[in-house]
Amino acid sequence: MEWVREYIIWTCLFVLTGCSTHYYLEGSALDSQGAYMEAAELYEKAAKGKLNLEAYEALVPIYTELNAHESALRSLDSLDSNIGLTNEQLFMKAEAHMALEQYDLAKEALEELDKSPEVISRLNSINTISSRQADSIYYTVRKIDIINVSNSAPDIASAALPHRVDDILYFVAESPRVFKNQRQGKDTYIDDYTGNRLMDLWKGTVVDTSGFGGPIELMSTPMLDVNTEFHDGIVAHHQGDTTGVLGKTYIKPDESFMETLSRPAGYSIFRPIQLFHTDLVIDSLGNKFWDTKDRLLFCDDDYMFAHPALSPDGKTLYFTSDMPGGYGGMDIWQSEKKRGIWKSPTNLGSVINTSSDEAFPTMRHNDTLYFSSNGHLGLGGLDIVYAIRSEGEDWQEVYDEFPSPINSSRDDFGLQLDPKGDGGIFASDRTGIDALYHFASYEPEITLKIETVHEADFSPWGEVDAVLEMLDSKFAEEFETDSSGKWTMVVERGETFMIQCPSSLGYSARPFDTPEDQTIKEITIVVPIPVVIPMGCMDAEALNYDPNAIVDDGSCQYYVPEYEPELVVEEVESEDESSEDEQEEIITIPDDIIGCTIPHACNYDPVATKNDGSCEYESCMTVTEDIEDLEEGDVVELKIHWDLDKYFVRESDKPEIEKFVTYLKSNPNLNVLLMSHCDIRATHKYNDRLSQNRANAIKRALIEEGVQENRLISYGASEMFPIITCETAASCSEEEHQINRRSVANILHTGENVVIHRVKKGETLYGLYNKYGVSYEQIKSWNALVGNSMRPGQDILIYLP
Numbered sequence: 001m002e003w004v005r006e007y008i009i010w011t012c013l014f015v016l017t018g019c020s021t022h023y024y025l026e027g028s029a030l031d032s033q034g035a036y037m038e039a040a041e042l043y044e045k046a047a048k049g050k051l052n053l054e055a056y057e058a059l060v061p062i063y064t065e066l067n068a069h070e071s072a073l074r075s076l077d078s079l080d081s082n083i084g085l086t087n088e089q090l091f092m093k094a095e096a097h098m099a100l101e102q103y104d105l106a107k108e109a110l111e112e113l114d115k116s117p118e119v120i121s122r123l124n125s126i127n128t129i130s131s132r133q134a135d136s137i138y139y140t141v142r143k144i145d146i147i148n149v150s151n152s153a154p155d156i157a158s159a160a161l162p163h164r165v166d167d168i169l170y171f172v173a174e175s176p177r178v179f180k181n182q183r184q185g186k187d188t189y190i191d192d193y194t195g196n197r198l199m200d201l202w203k204g205t206v207v208d209t210s211g212f213g214g215p216i217e218l219m220s221t222p223m224l225d226v227n228t229e230f231h232d233g234i235v236a237h238h239q240g241d242t243t244g245v246l247g248k249t250y251i252k253p254d255e256s257f258m259e260t261l262s263r264p265a266g267y268s269i270f271r272p273i274q275l276f277h278t279d280l281v282i283d284s285l286g287n288k289f290w291d292t293k294d295r296l297l298f299c300d301d302d303y304m305f306a307h308p309a310l311s312p313d314g315k316t317l318y319f320t321s322d323m324p325g326g327y328g329g330m331d332i333w334q335s336e337k338k339r340g341i342w343k344s345p346t347n348l349g350s351v352i353n354t355s356s357d358e359a360f361p362t363m364r365h366n367d368t369l370y371f372s373s374n375g376h377l378g379l380g381g382l383d384i385v386y387a388i389r390s391e392g393e394d395w396q397e398v399y400d401e402f403p404s405p406i407n408s409s410r411d412d413f414g415l416q417l418d419p420k421g422d423g424g425i426f427a428s429d430r431t432g433i434d435a436l437y438h439f440a441s442y443e444p445e446i447t448l449k450i451e452t453v454h455e456a457d458f459s460p461w462g463e464v465d466a467v468l469e470m471l472d473s474k475f476a477e478e479f480e481t482d483s484s485g486k487w488t489m490v491v492e493r494g495e496t497f498m499i500q501c502p503s504s505l506g507y508s509a510r511p512f513d514t515p516e517d518q519t520i521k522e523i524t525i526v527v528p529i530p531v532v533i534p535m536g537c538m539d540a541e542a543l544n545y546d547p548n549a550i551v552d553d554g555s556c557q558y559y560v561p562e563y564e565p566e567l568v569v570e571e572v573e574s575e576d577e578s579s580e581d582e583q584e585e586i587i588t589i590p591d592d593i594i595g596c597t598i599p600h601a602c603n604y605d606p607v608a609t610k611n612d613g614s615c616e617y618e619s620c621m622t623v624t625e626d627i628e629d630l631e632e633g634d635v636v637e638l639k640i641h642w643d644l645d646k647y648f649v650r651e652s653d654k655p656e657i658e659k660f661v662t663y664l665k666s667n668p669n670l671n672v673l674l675m676s677h678c679d680i681r682a683t684h685k686y687n688d689r690l691s692q693n694r695a696n697a698i699k700r701a702l703i704e705e706g707v708q709e710n711r712l713i714s715y716g717a718s719e720m721f722p723i724i725t726c727e728t729a730a731s732c733s734e735e736e737h738q739i740n741r742r743s744v745a746n747i748l749h750t751g752e753n754v755v756i757h758r759v760k761k762g763e764t765l766y767g768l769y770n771k772y773g774v775s776y777e778q779i780k781s782w783n784a785l786v787g788n789s790m791r792p793g794q795d796i797l798i799y800l801p
Helices: 004-030 036-046 052-065 069-082 088-099 105-111 119-126 179-183 255-263 624-629 651-666 684-704 734-740 765-772 776-782
Strands: 138-146 159-167 168-175 200-205 216-222 232-236 241-250 273-282 288-296 307-308 315-322 331-338 357-364 368-373 383-388 397-399 414-415 423-426 435-441 444-456 465-470 477-482 488-492 497-498 522-529 568-572 584-588 620-621 635-638 674-679 710-719 741-748 754-758 795-799
Touching: 004 036, 004 052, 036 052, 036 232, 052 069, 052 088, 088 105, 088 119, 105 119, 138 477, 159 232, 159 423, 159 435, 168 216, 168 232, 179 241, 241 288, 241 315, 307 383, 315 357, 331 357, 357 414, 368 414, 383 414, 465 488, 465 635, 477 488, 477 684, 522 684, 635 651, 651 684, 674 684, 684 710, 684 741, 684 795, 710 795, 741 765, 754 765, 765 776, 765 795, 776 795
Parallel strands: 138 216, 200 232, 307 357, 444 522, 620 635, 674 710
Antiparallel strands: 138 435, 159 168, 168 200, 200 216, 232 241, 241 273, 273 288, 307 315, 315 331, 357 368, 368 383, 383 397, 414 423, 423 435, 444 488, 465 477, 465 497, 568 584, 635 741, 674 741, 754 795
16 A cells, blocks of 8 residues: 555646646736736745745845835745845845835845945935935825725725826826626726726815824715726816826737747737827717827837826926836836827937936926935835926936825835925825825924903903923923913924913813814914912011902911020130139121122032122033043033024034933932023013023933933022123123023032922912022022012022031
């Protein structure tokens, strides 16, 4: 029986080997005719047998052509693990990785190749990916959902090649393959790339594209007057034209029997896209339709002529072709119209065309040509680029930095700009299927207007202290509404905020969202404040007596002597050397020690008891480049450049932050007092808030870089502690004001405890003395206070004992 088992095994191996060869040969035949989808299926079957490596070699270019990048990589990996990859296959591997946004892997593959122009171009693209994606937040892309409103038309599987004429959008669309036709013996021509039916021409009315949120719906119908069983493209024309240029499949006249017999071995039927004249015809019922006429004279059925587009004046025809005389792949050509005839075309030259593919030309103005290319710098696949020229001159330069998300790592093509504005419609296979999209500029910020009102009658309630918070964020902006209850700020779109009013009893905050819809330029939020019974200290003898209080809340504070002189007993021996009992006791009060009493000043004297006005803040200041030798008590000048009225750390100043972060991480035991100063050219209240926000911004930037929050204290110093004293705003130069506008970091001494107290309405120096156990004079000295008054909202710096 052993011979029977061996016979079965050898028979199975023979059958499998034979099947593998059969599948491979059938796949090769279909491959040579451009039937890629069917060829790929047969090659995959062949890959399971003896001809697996040959099948994988054949599958790589097919999957690359079909944009099936994951499948291409699987075939390439199988080849690489067995026989290695050729240079051409390595380049295809890099292209597949780029299409999948695997830029590091693409770079590895490219660096194994010789530095040809194509390889250098791809490496340059990868090395500039970050800058190409930098503007992403300023653009938004919305998908266009095509709604078939025709009862008889088939479903739409994919769409591409948009062509806009005023509010009418023409496009081509594929329909799923209909197997019923085959069962009934009817011919069904399919796309060799997708397996769907060949493209037909459709049209729809463009709806408003200026909003945001969700896809755009395009109600569409097929153009039955143009469509055939083959590929039917768009009719290039302008509004009001009665003639146009149509791109569609060219069907050669039927061959005679003898011509058919004379075909060479391996002959495949080639049905190229060609350009045709079309006339707009009006029938007896008033219906308009396009009537297809002859081919343009220069078309050749051995090559492709596709994607027609007219210049704005209608005198120049741009199109795509692989005919001889180009630079490789598909090139863009132009033809001039003379006496109603399109003349012999000319290539647009090496500025536009590369050794790769350039296609899908469009124009909105005569000086700018938009097209798609995989030969210029891009994100992967075909990317939308544009070229410019001066009047009467050749094309001068190609701009290849159309920002993401307009361009993607896949094919993006067929741009049609809106008649006005900076938006447009284009096609992309970014999801694996060709579809239409609309892009528009996106303003990421919106004006937020706050109005505080009485809850009872919605009348304005002014001077309300509040905090604007962004949910799931550390962002918090303290503010006070004006006398009419209003406050305005620019905030991010698409975020959720809340307004807290901590001093308003009975108020409950509710979240609200800022809209992403670009048609909405501002949003007003009304904050209803409930009326509550005023509570406070009702004792007129108390320091914090509140004459408006109706209910005493037990908060009364009273004067307590702050300072008692120390008694020093000196024993003075009498001249007559009398006894101890006769010695005189003399009581003296020690004199104040004069000096600088402000701890964050450069010349701080810890022994001094009375400030003599000598404090200065410049001699101990160090820049971040010299921070290695810092000691406790030193001051670091942070060279942060603030925009007018702004308090966001610029990207260009991040290196300054990073230097200081490095120092703090290497000295984990040091704590820091962050101080931001303004000049005197604004109100005290304005400078209070601006300096507080800037100090907080620096603190947030340090925390985001990994510095522990409990090591950082932020203090808005307003216009206090100037390096240069300005009696008035006009008495100092711009340079001197700039010196006073500074942000610094004070390295605190070990054990030095600092708190920042935000002054509330009605608070007194006595209250701070009572709360923190420090003297009036110390508080005034530390904060450069004149007199005993403090401003509500002012930050008070306190060094705890």
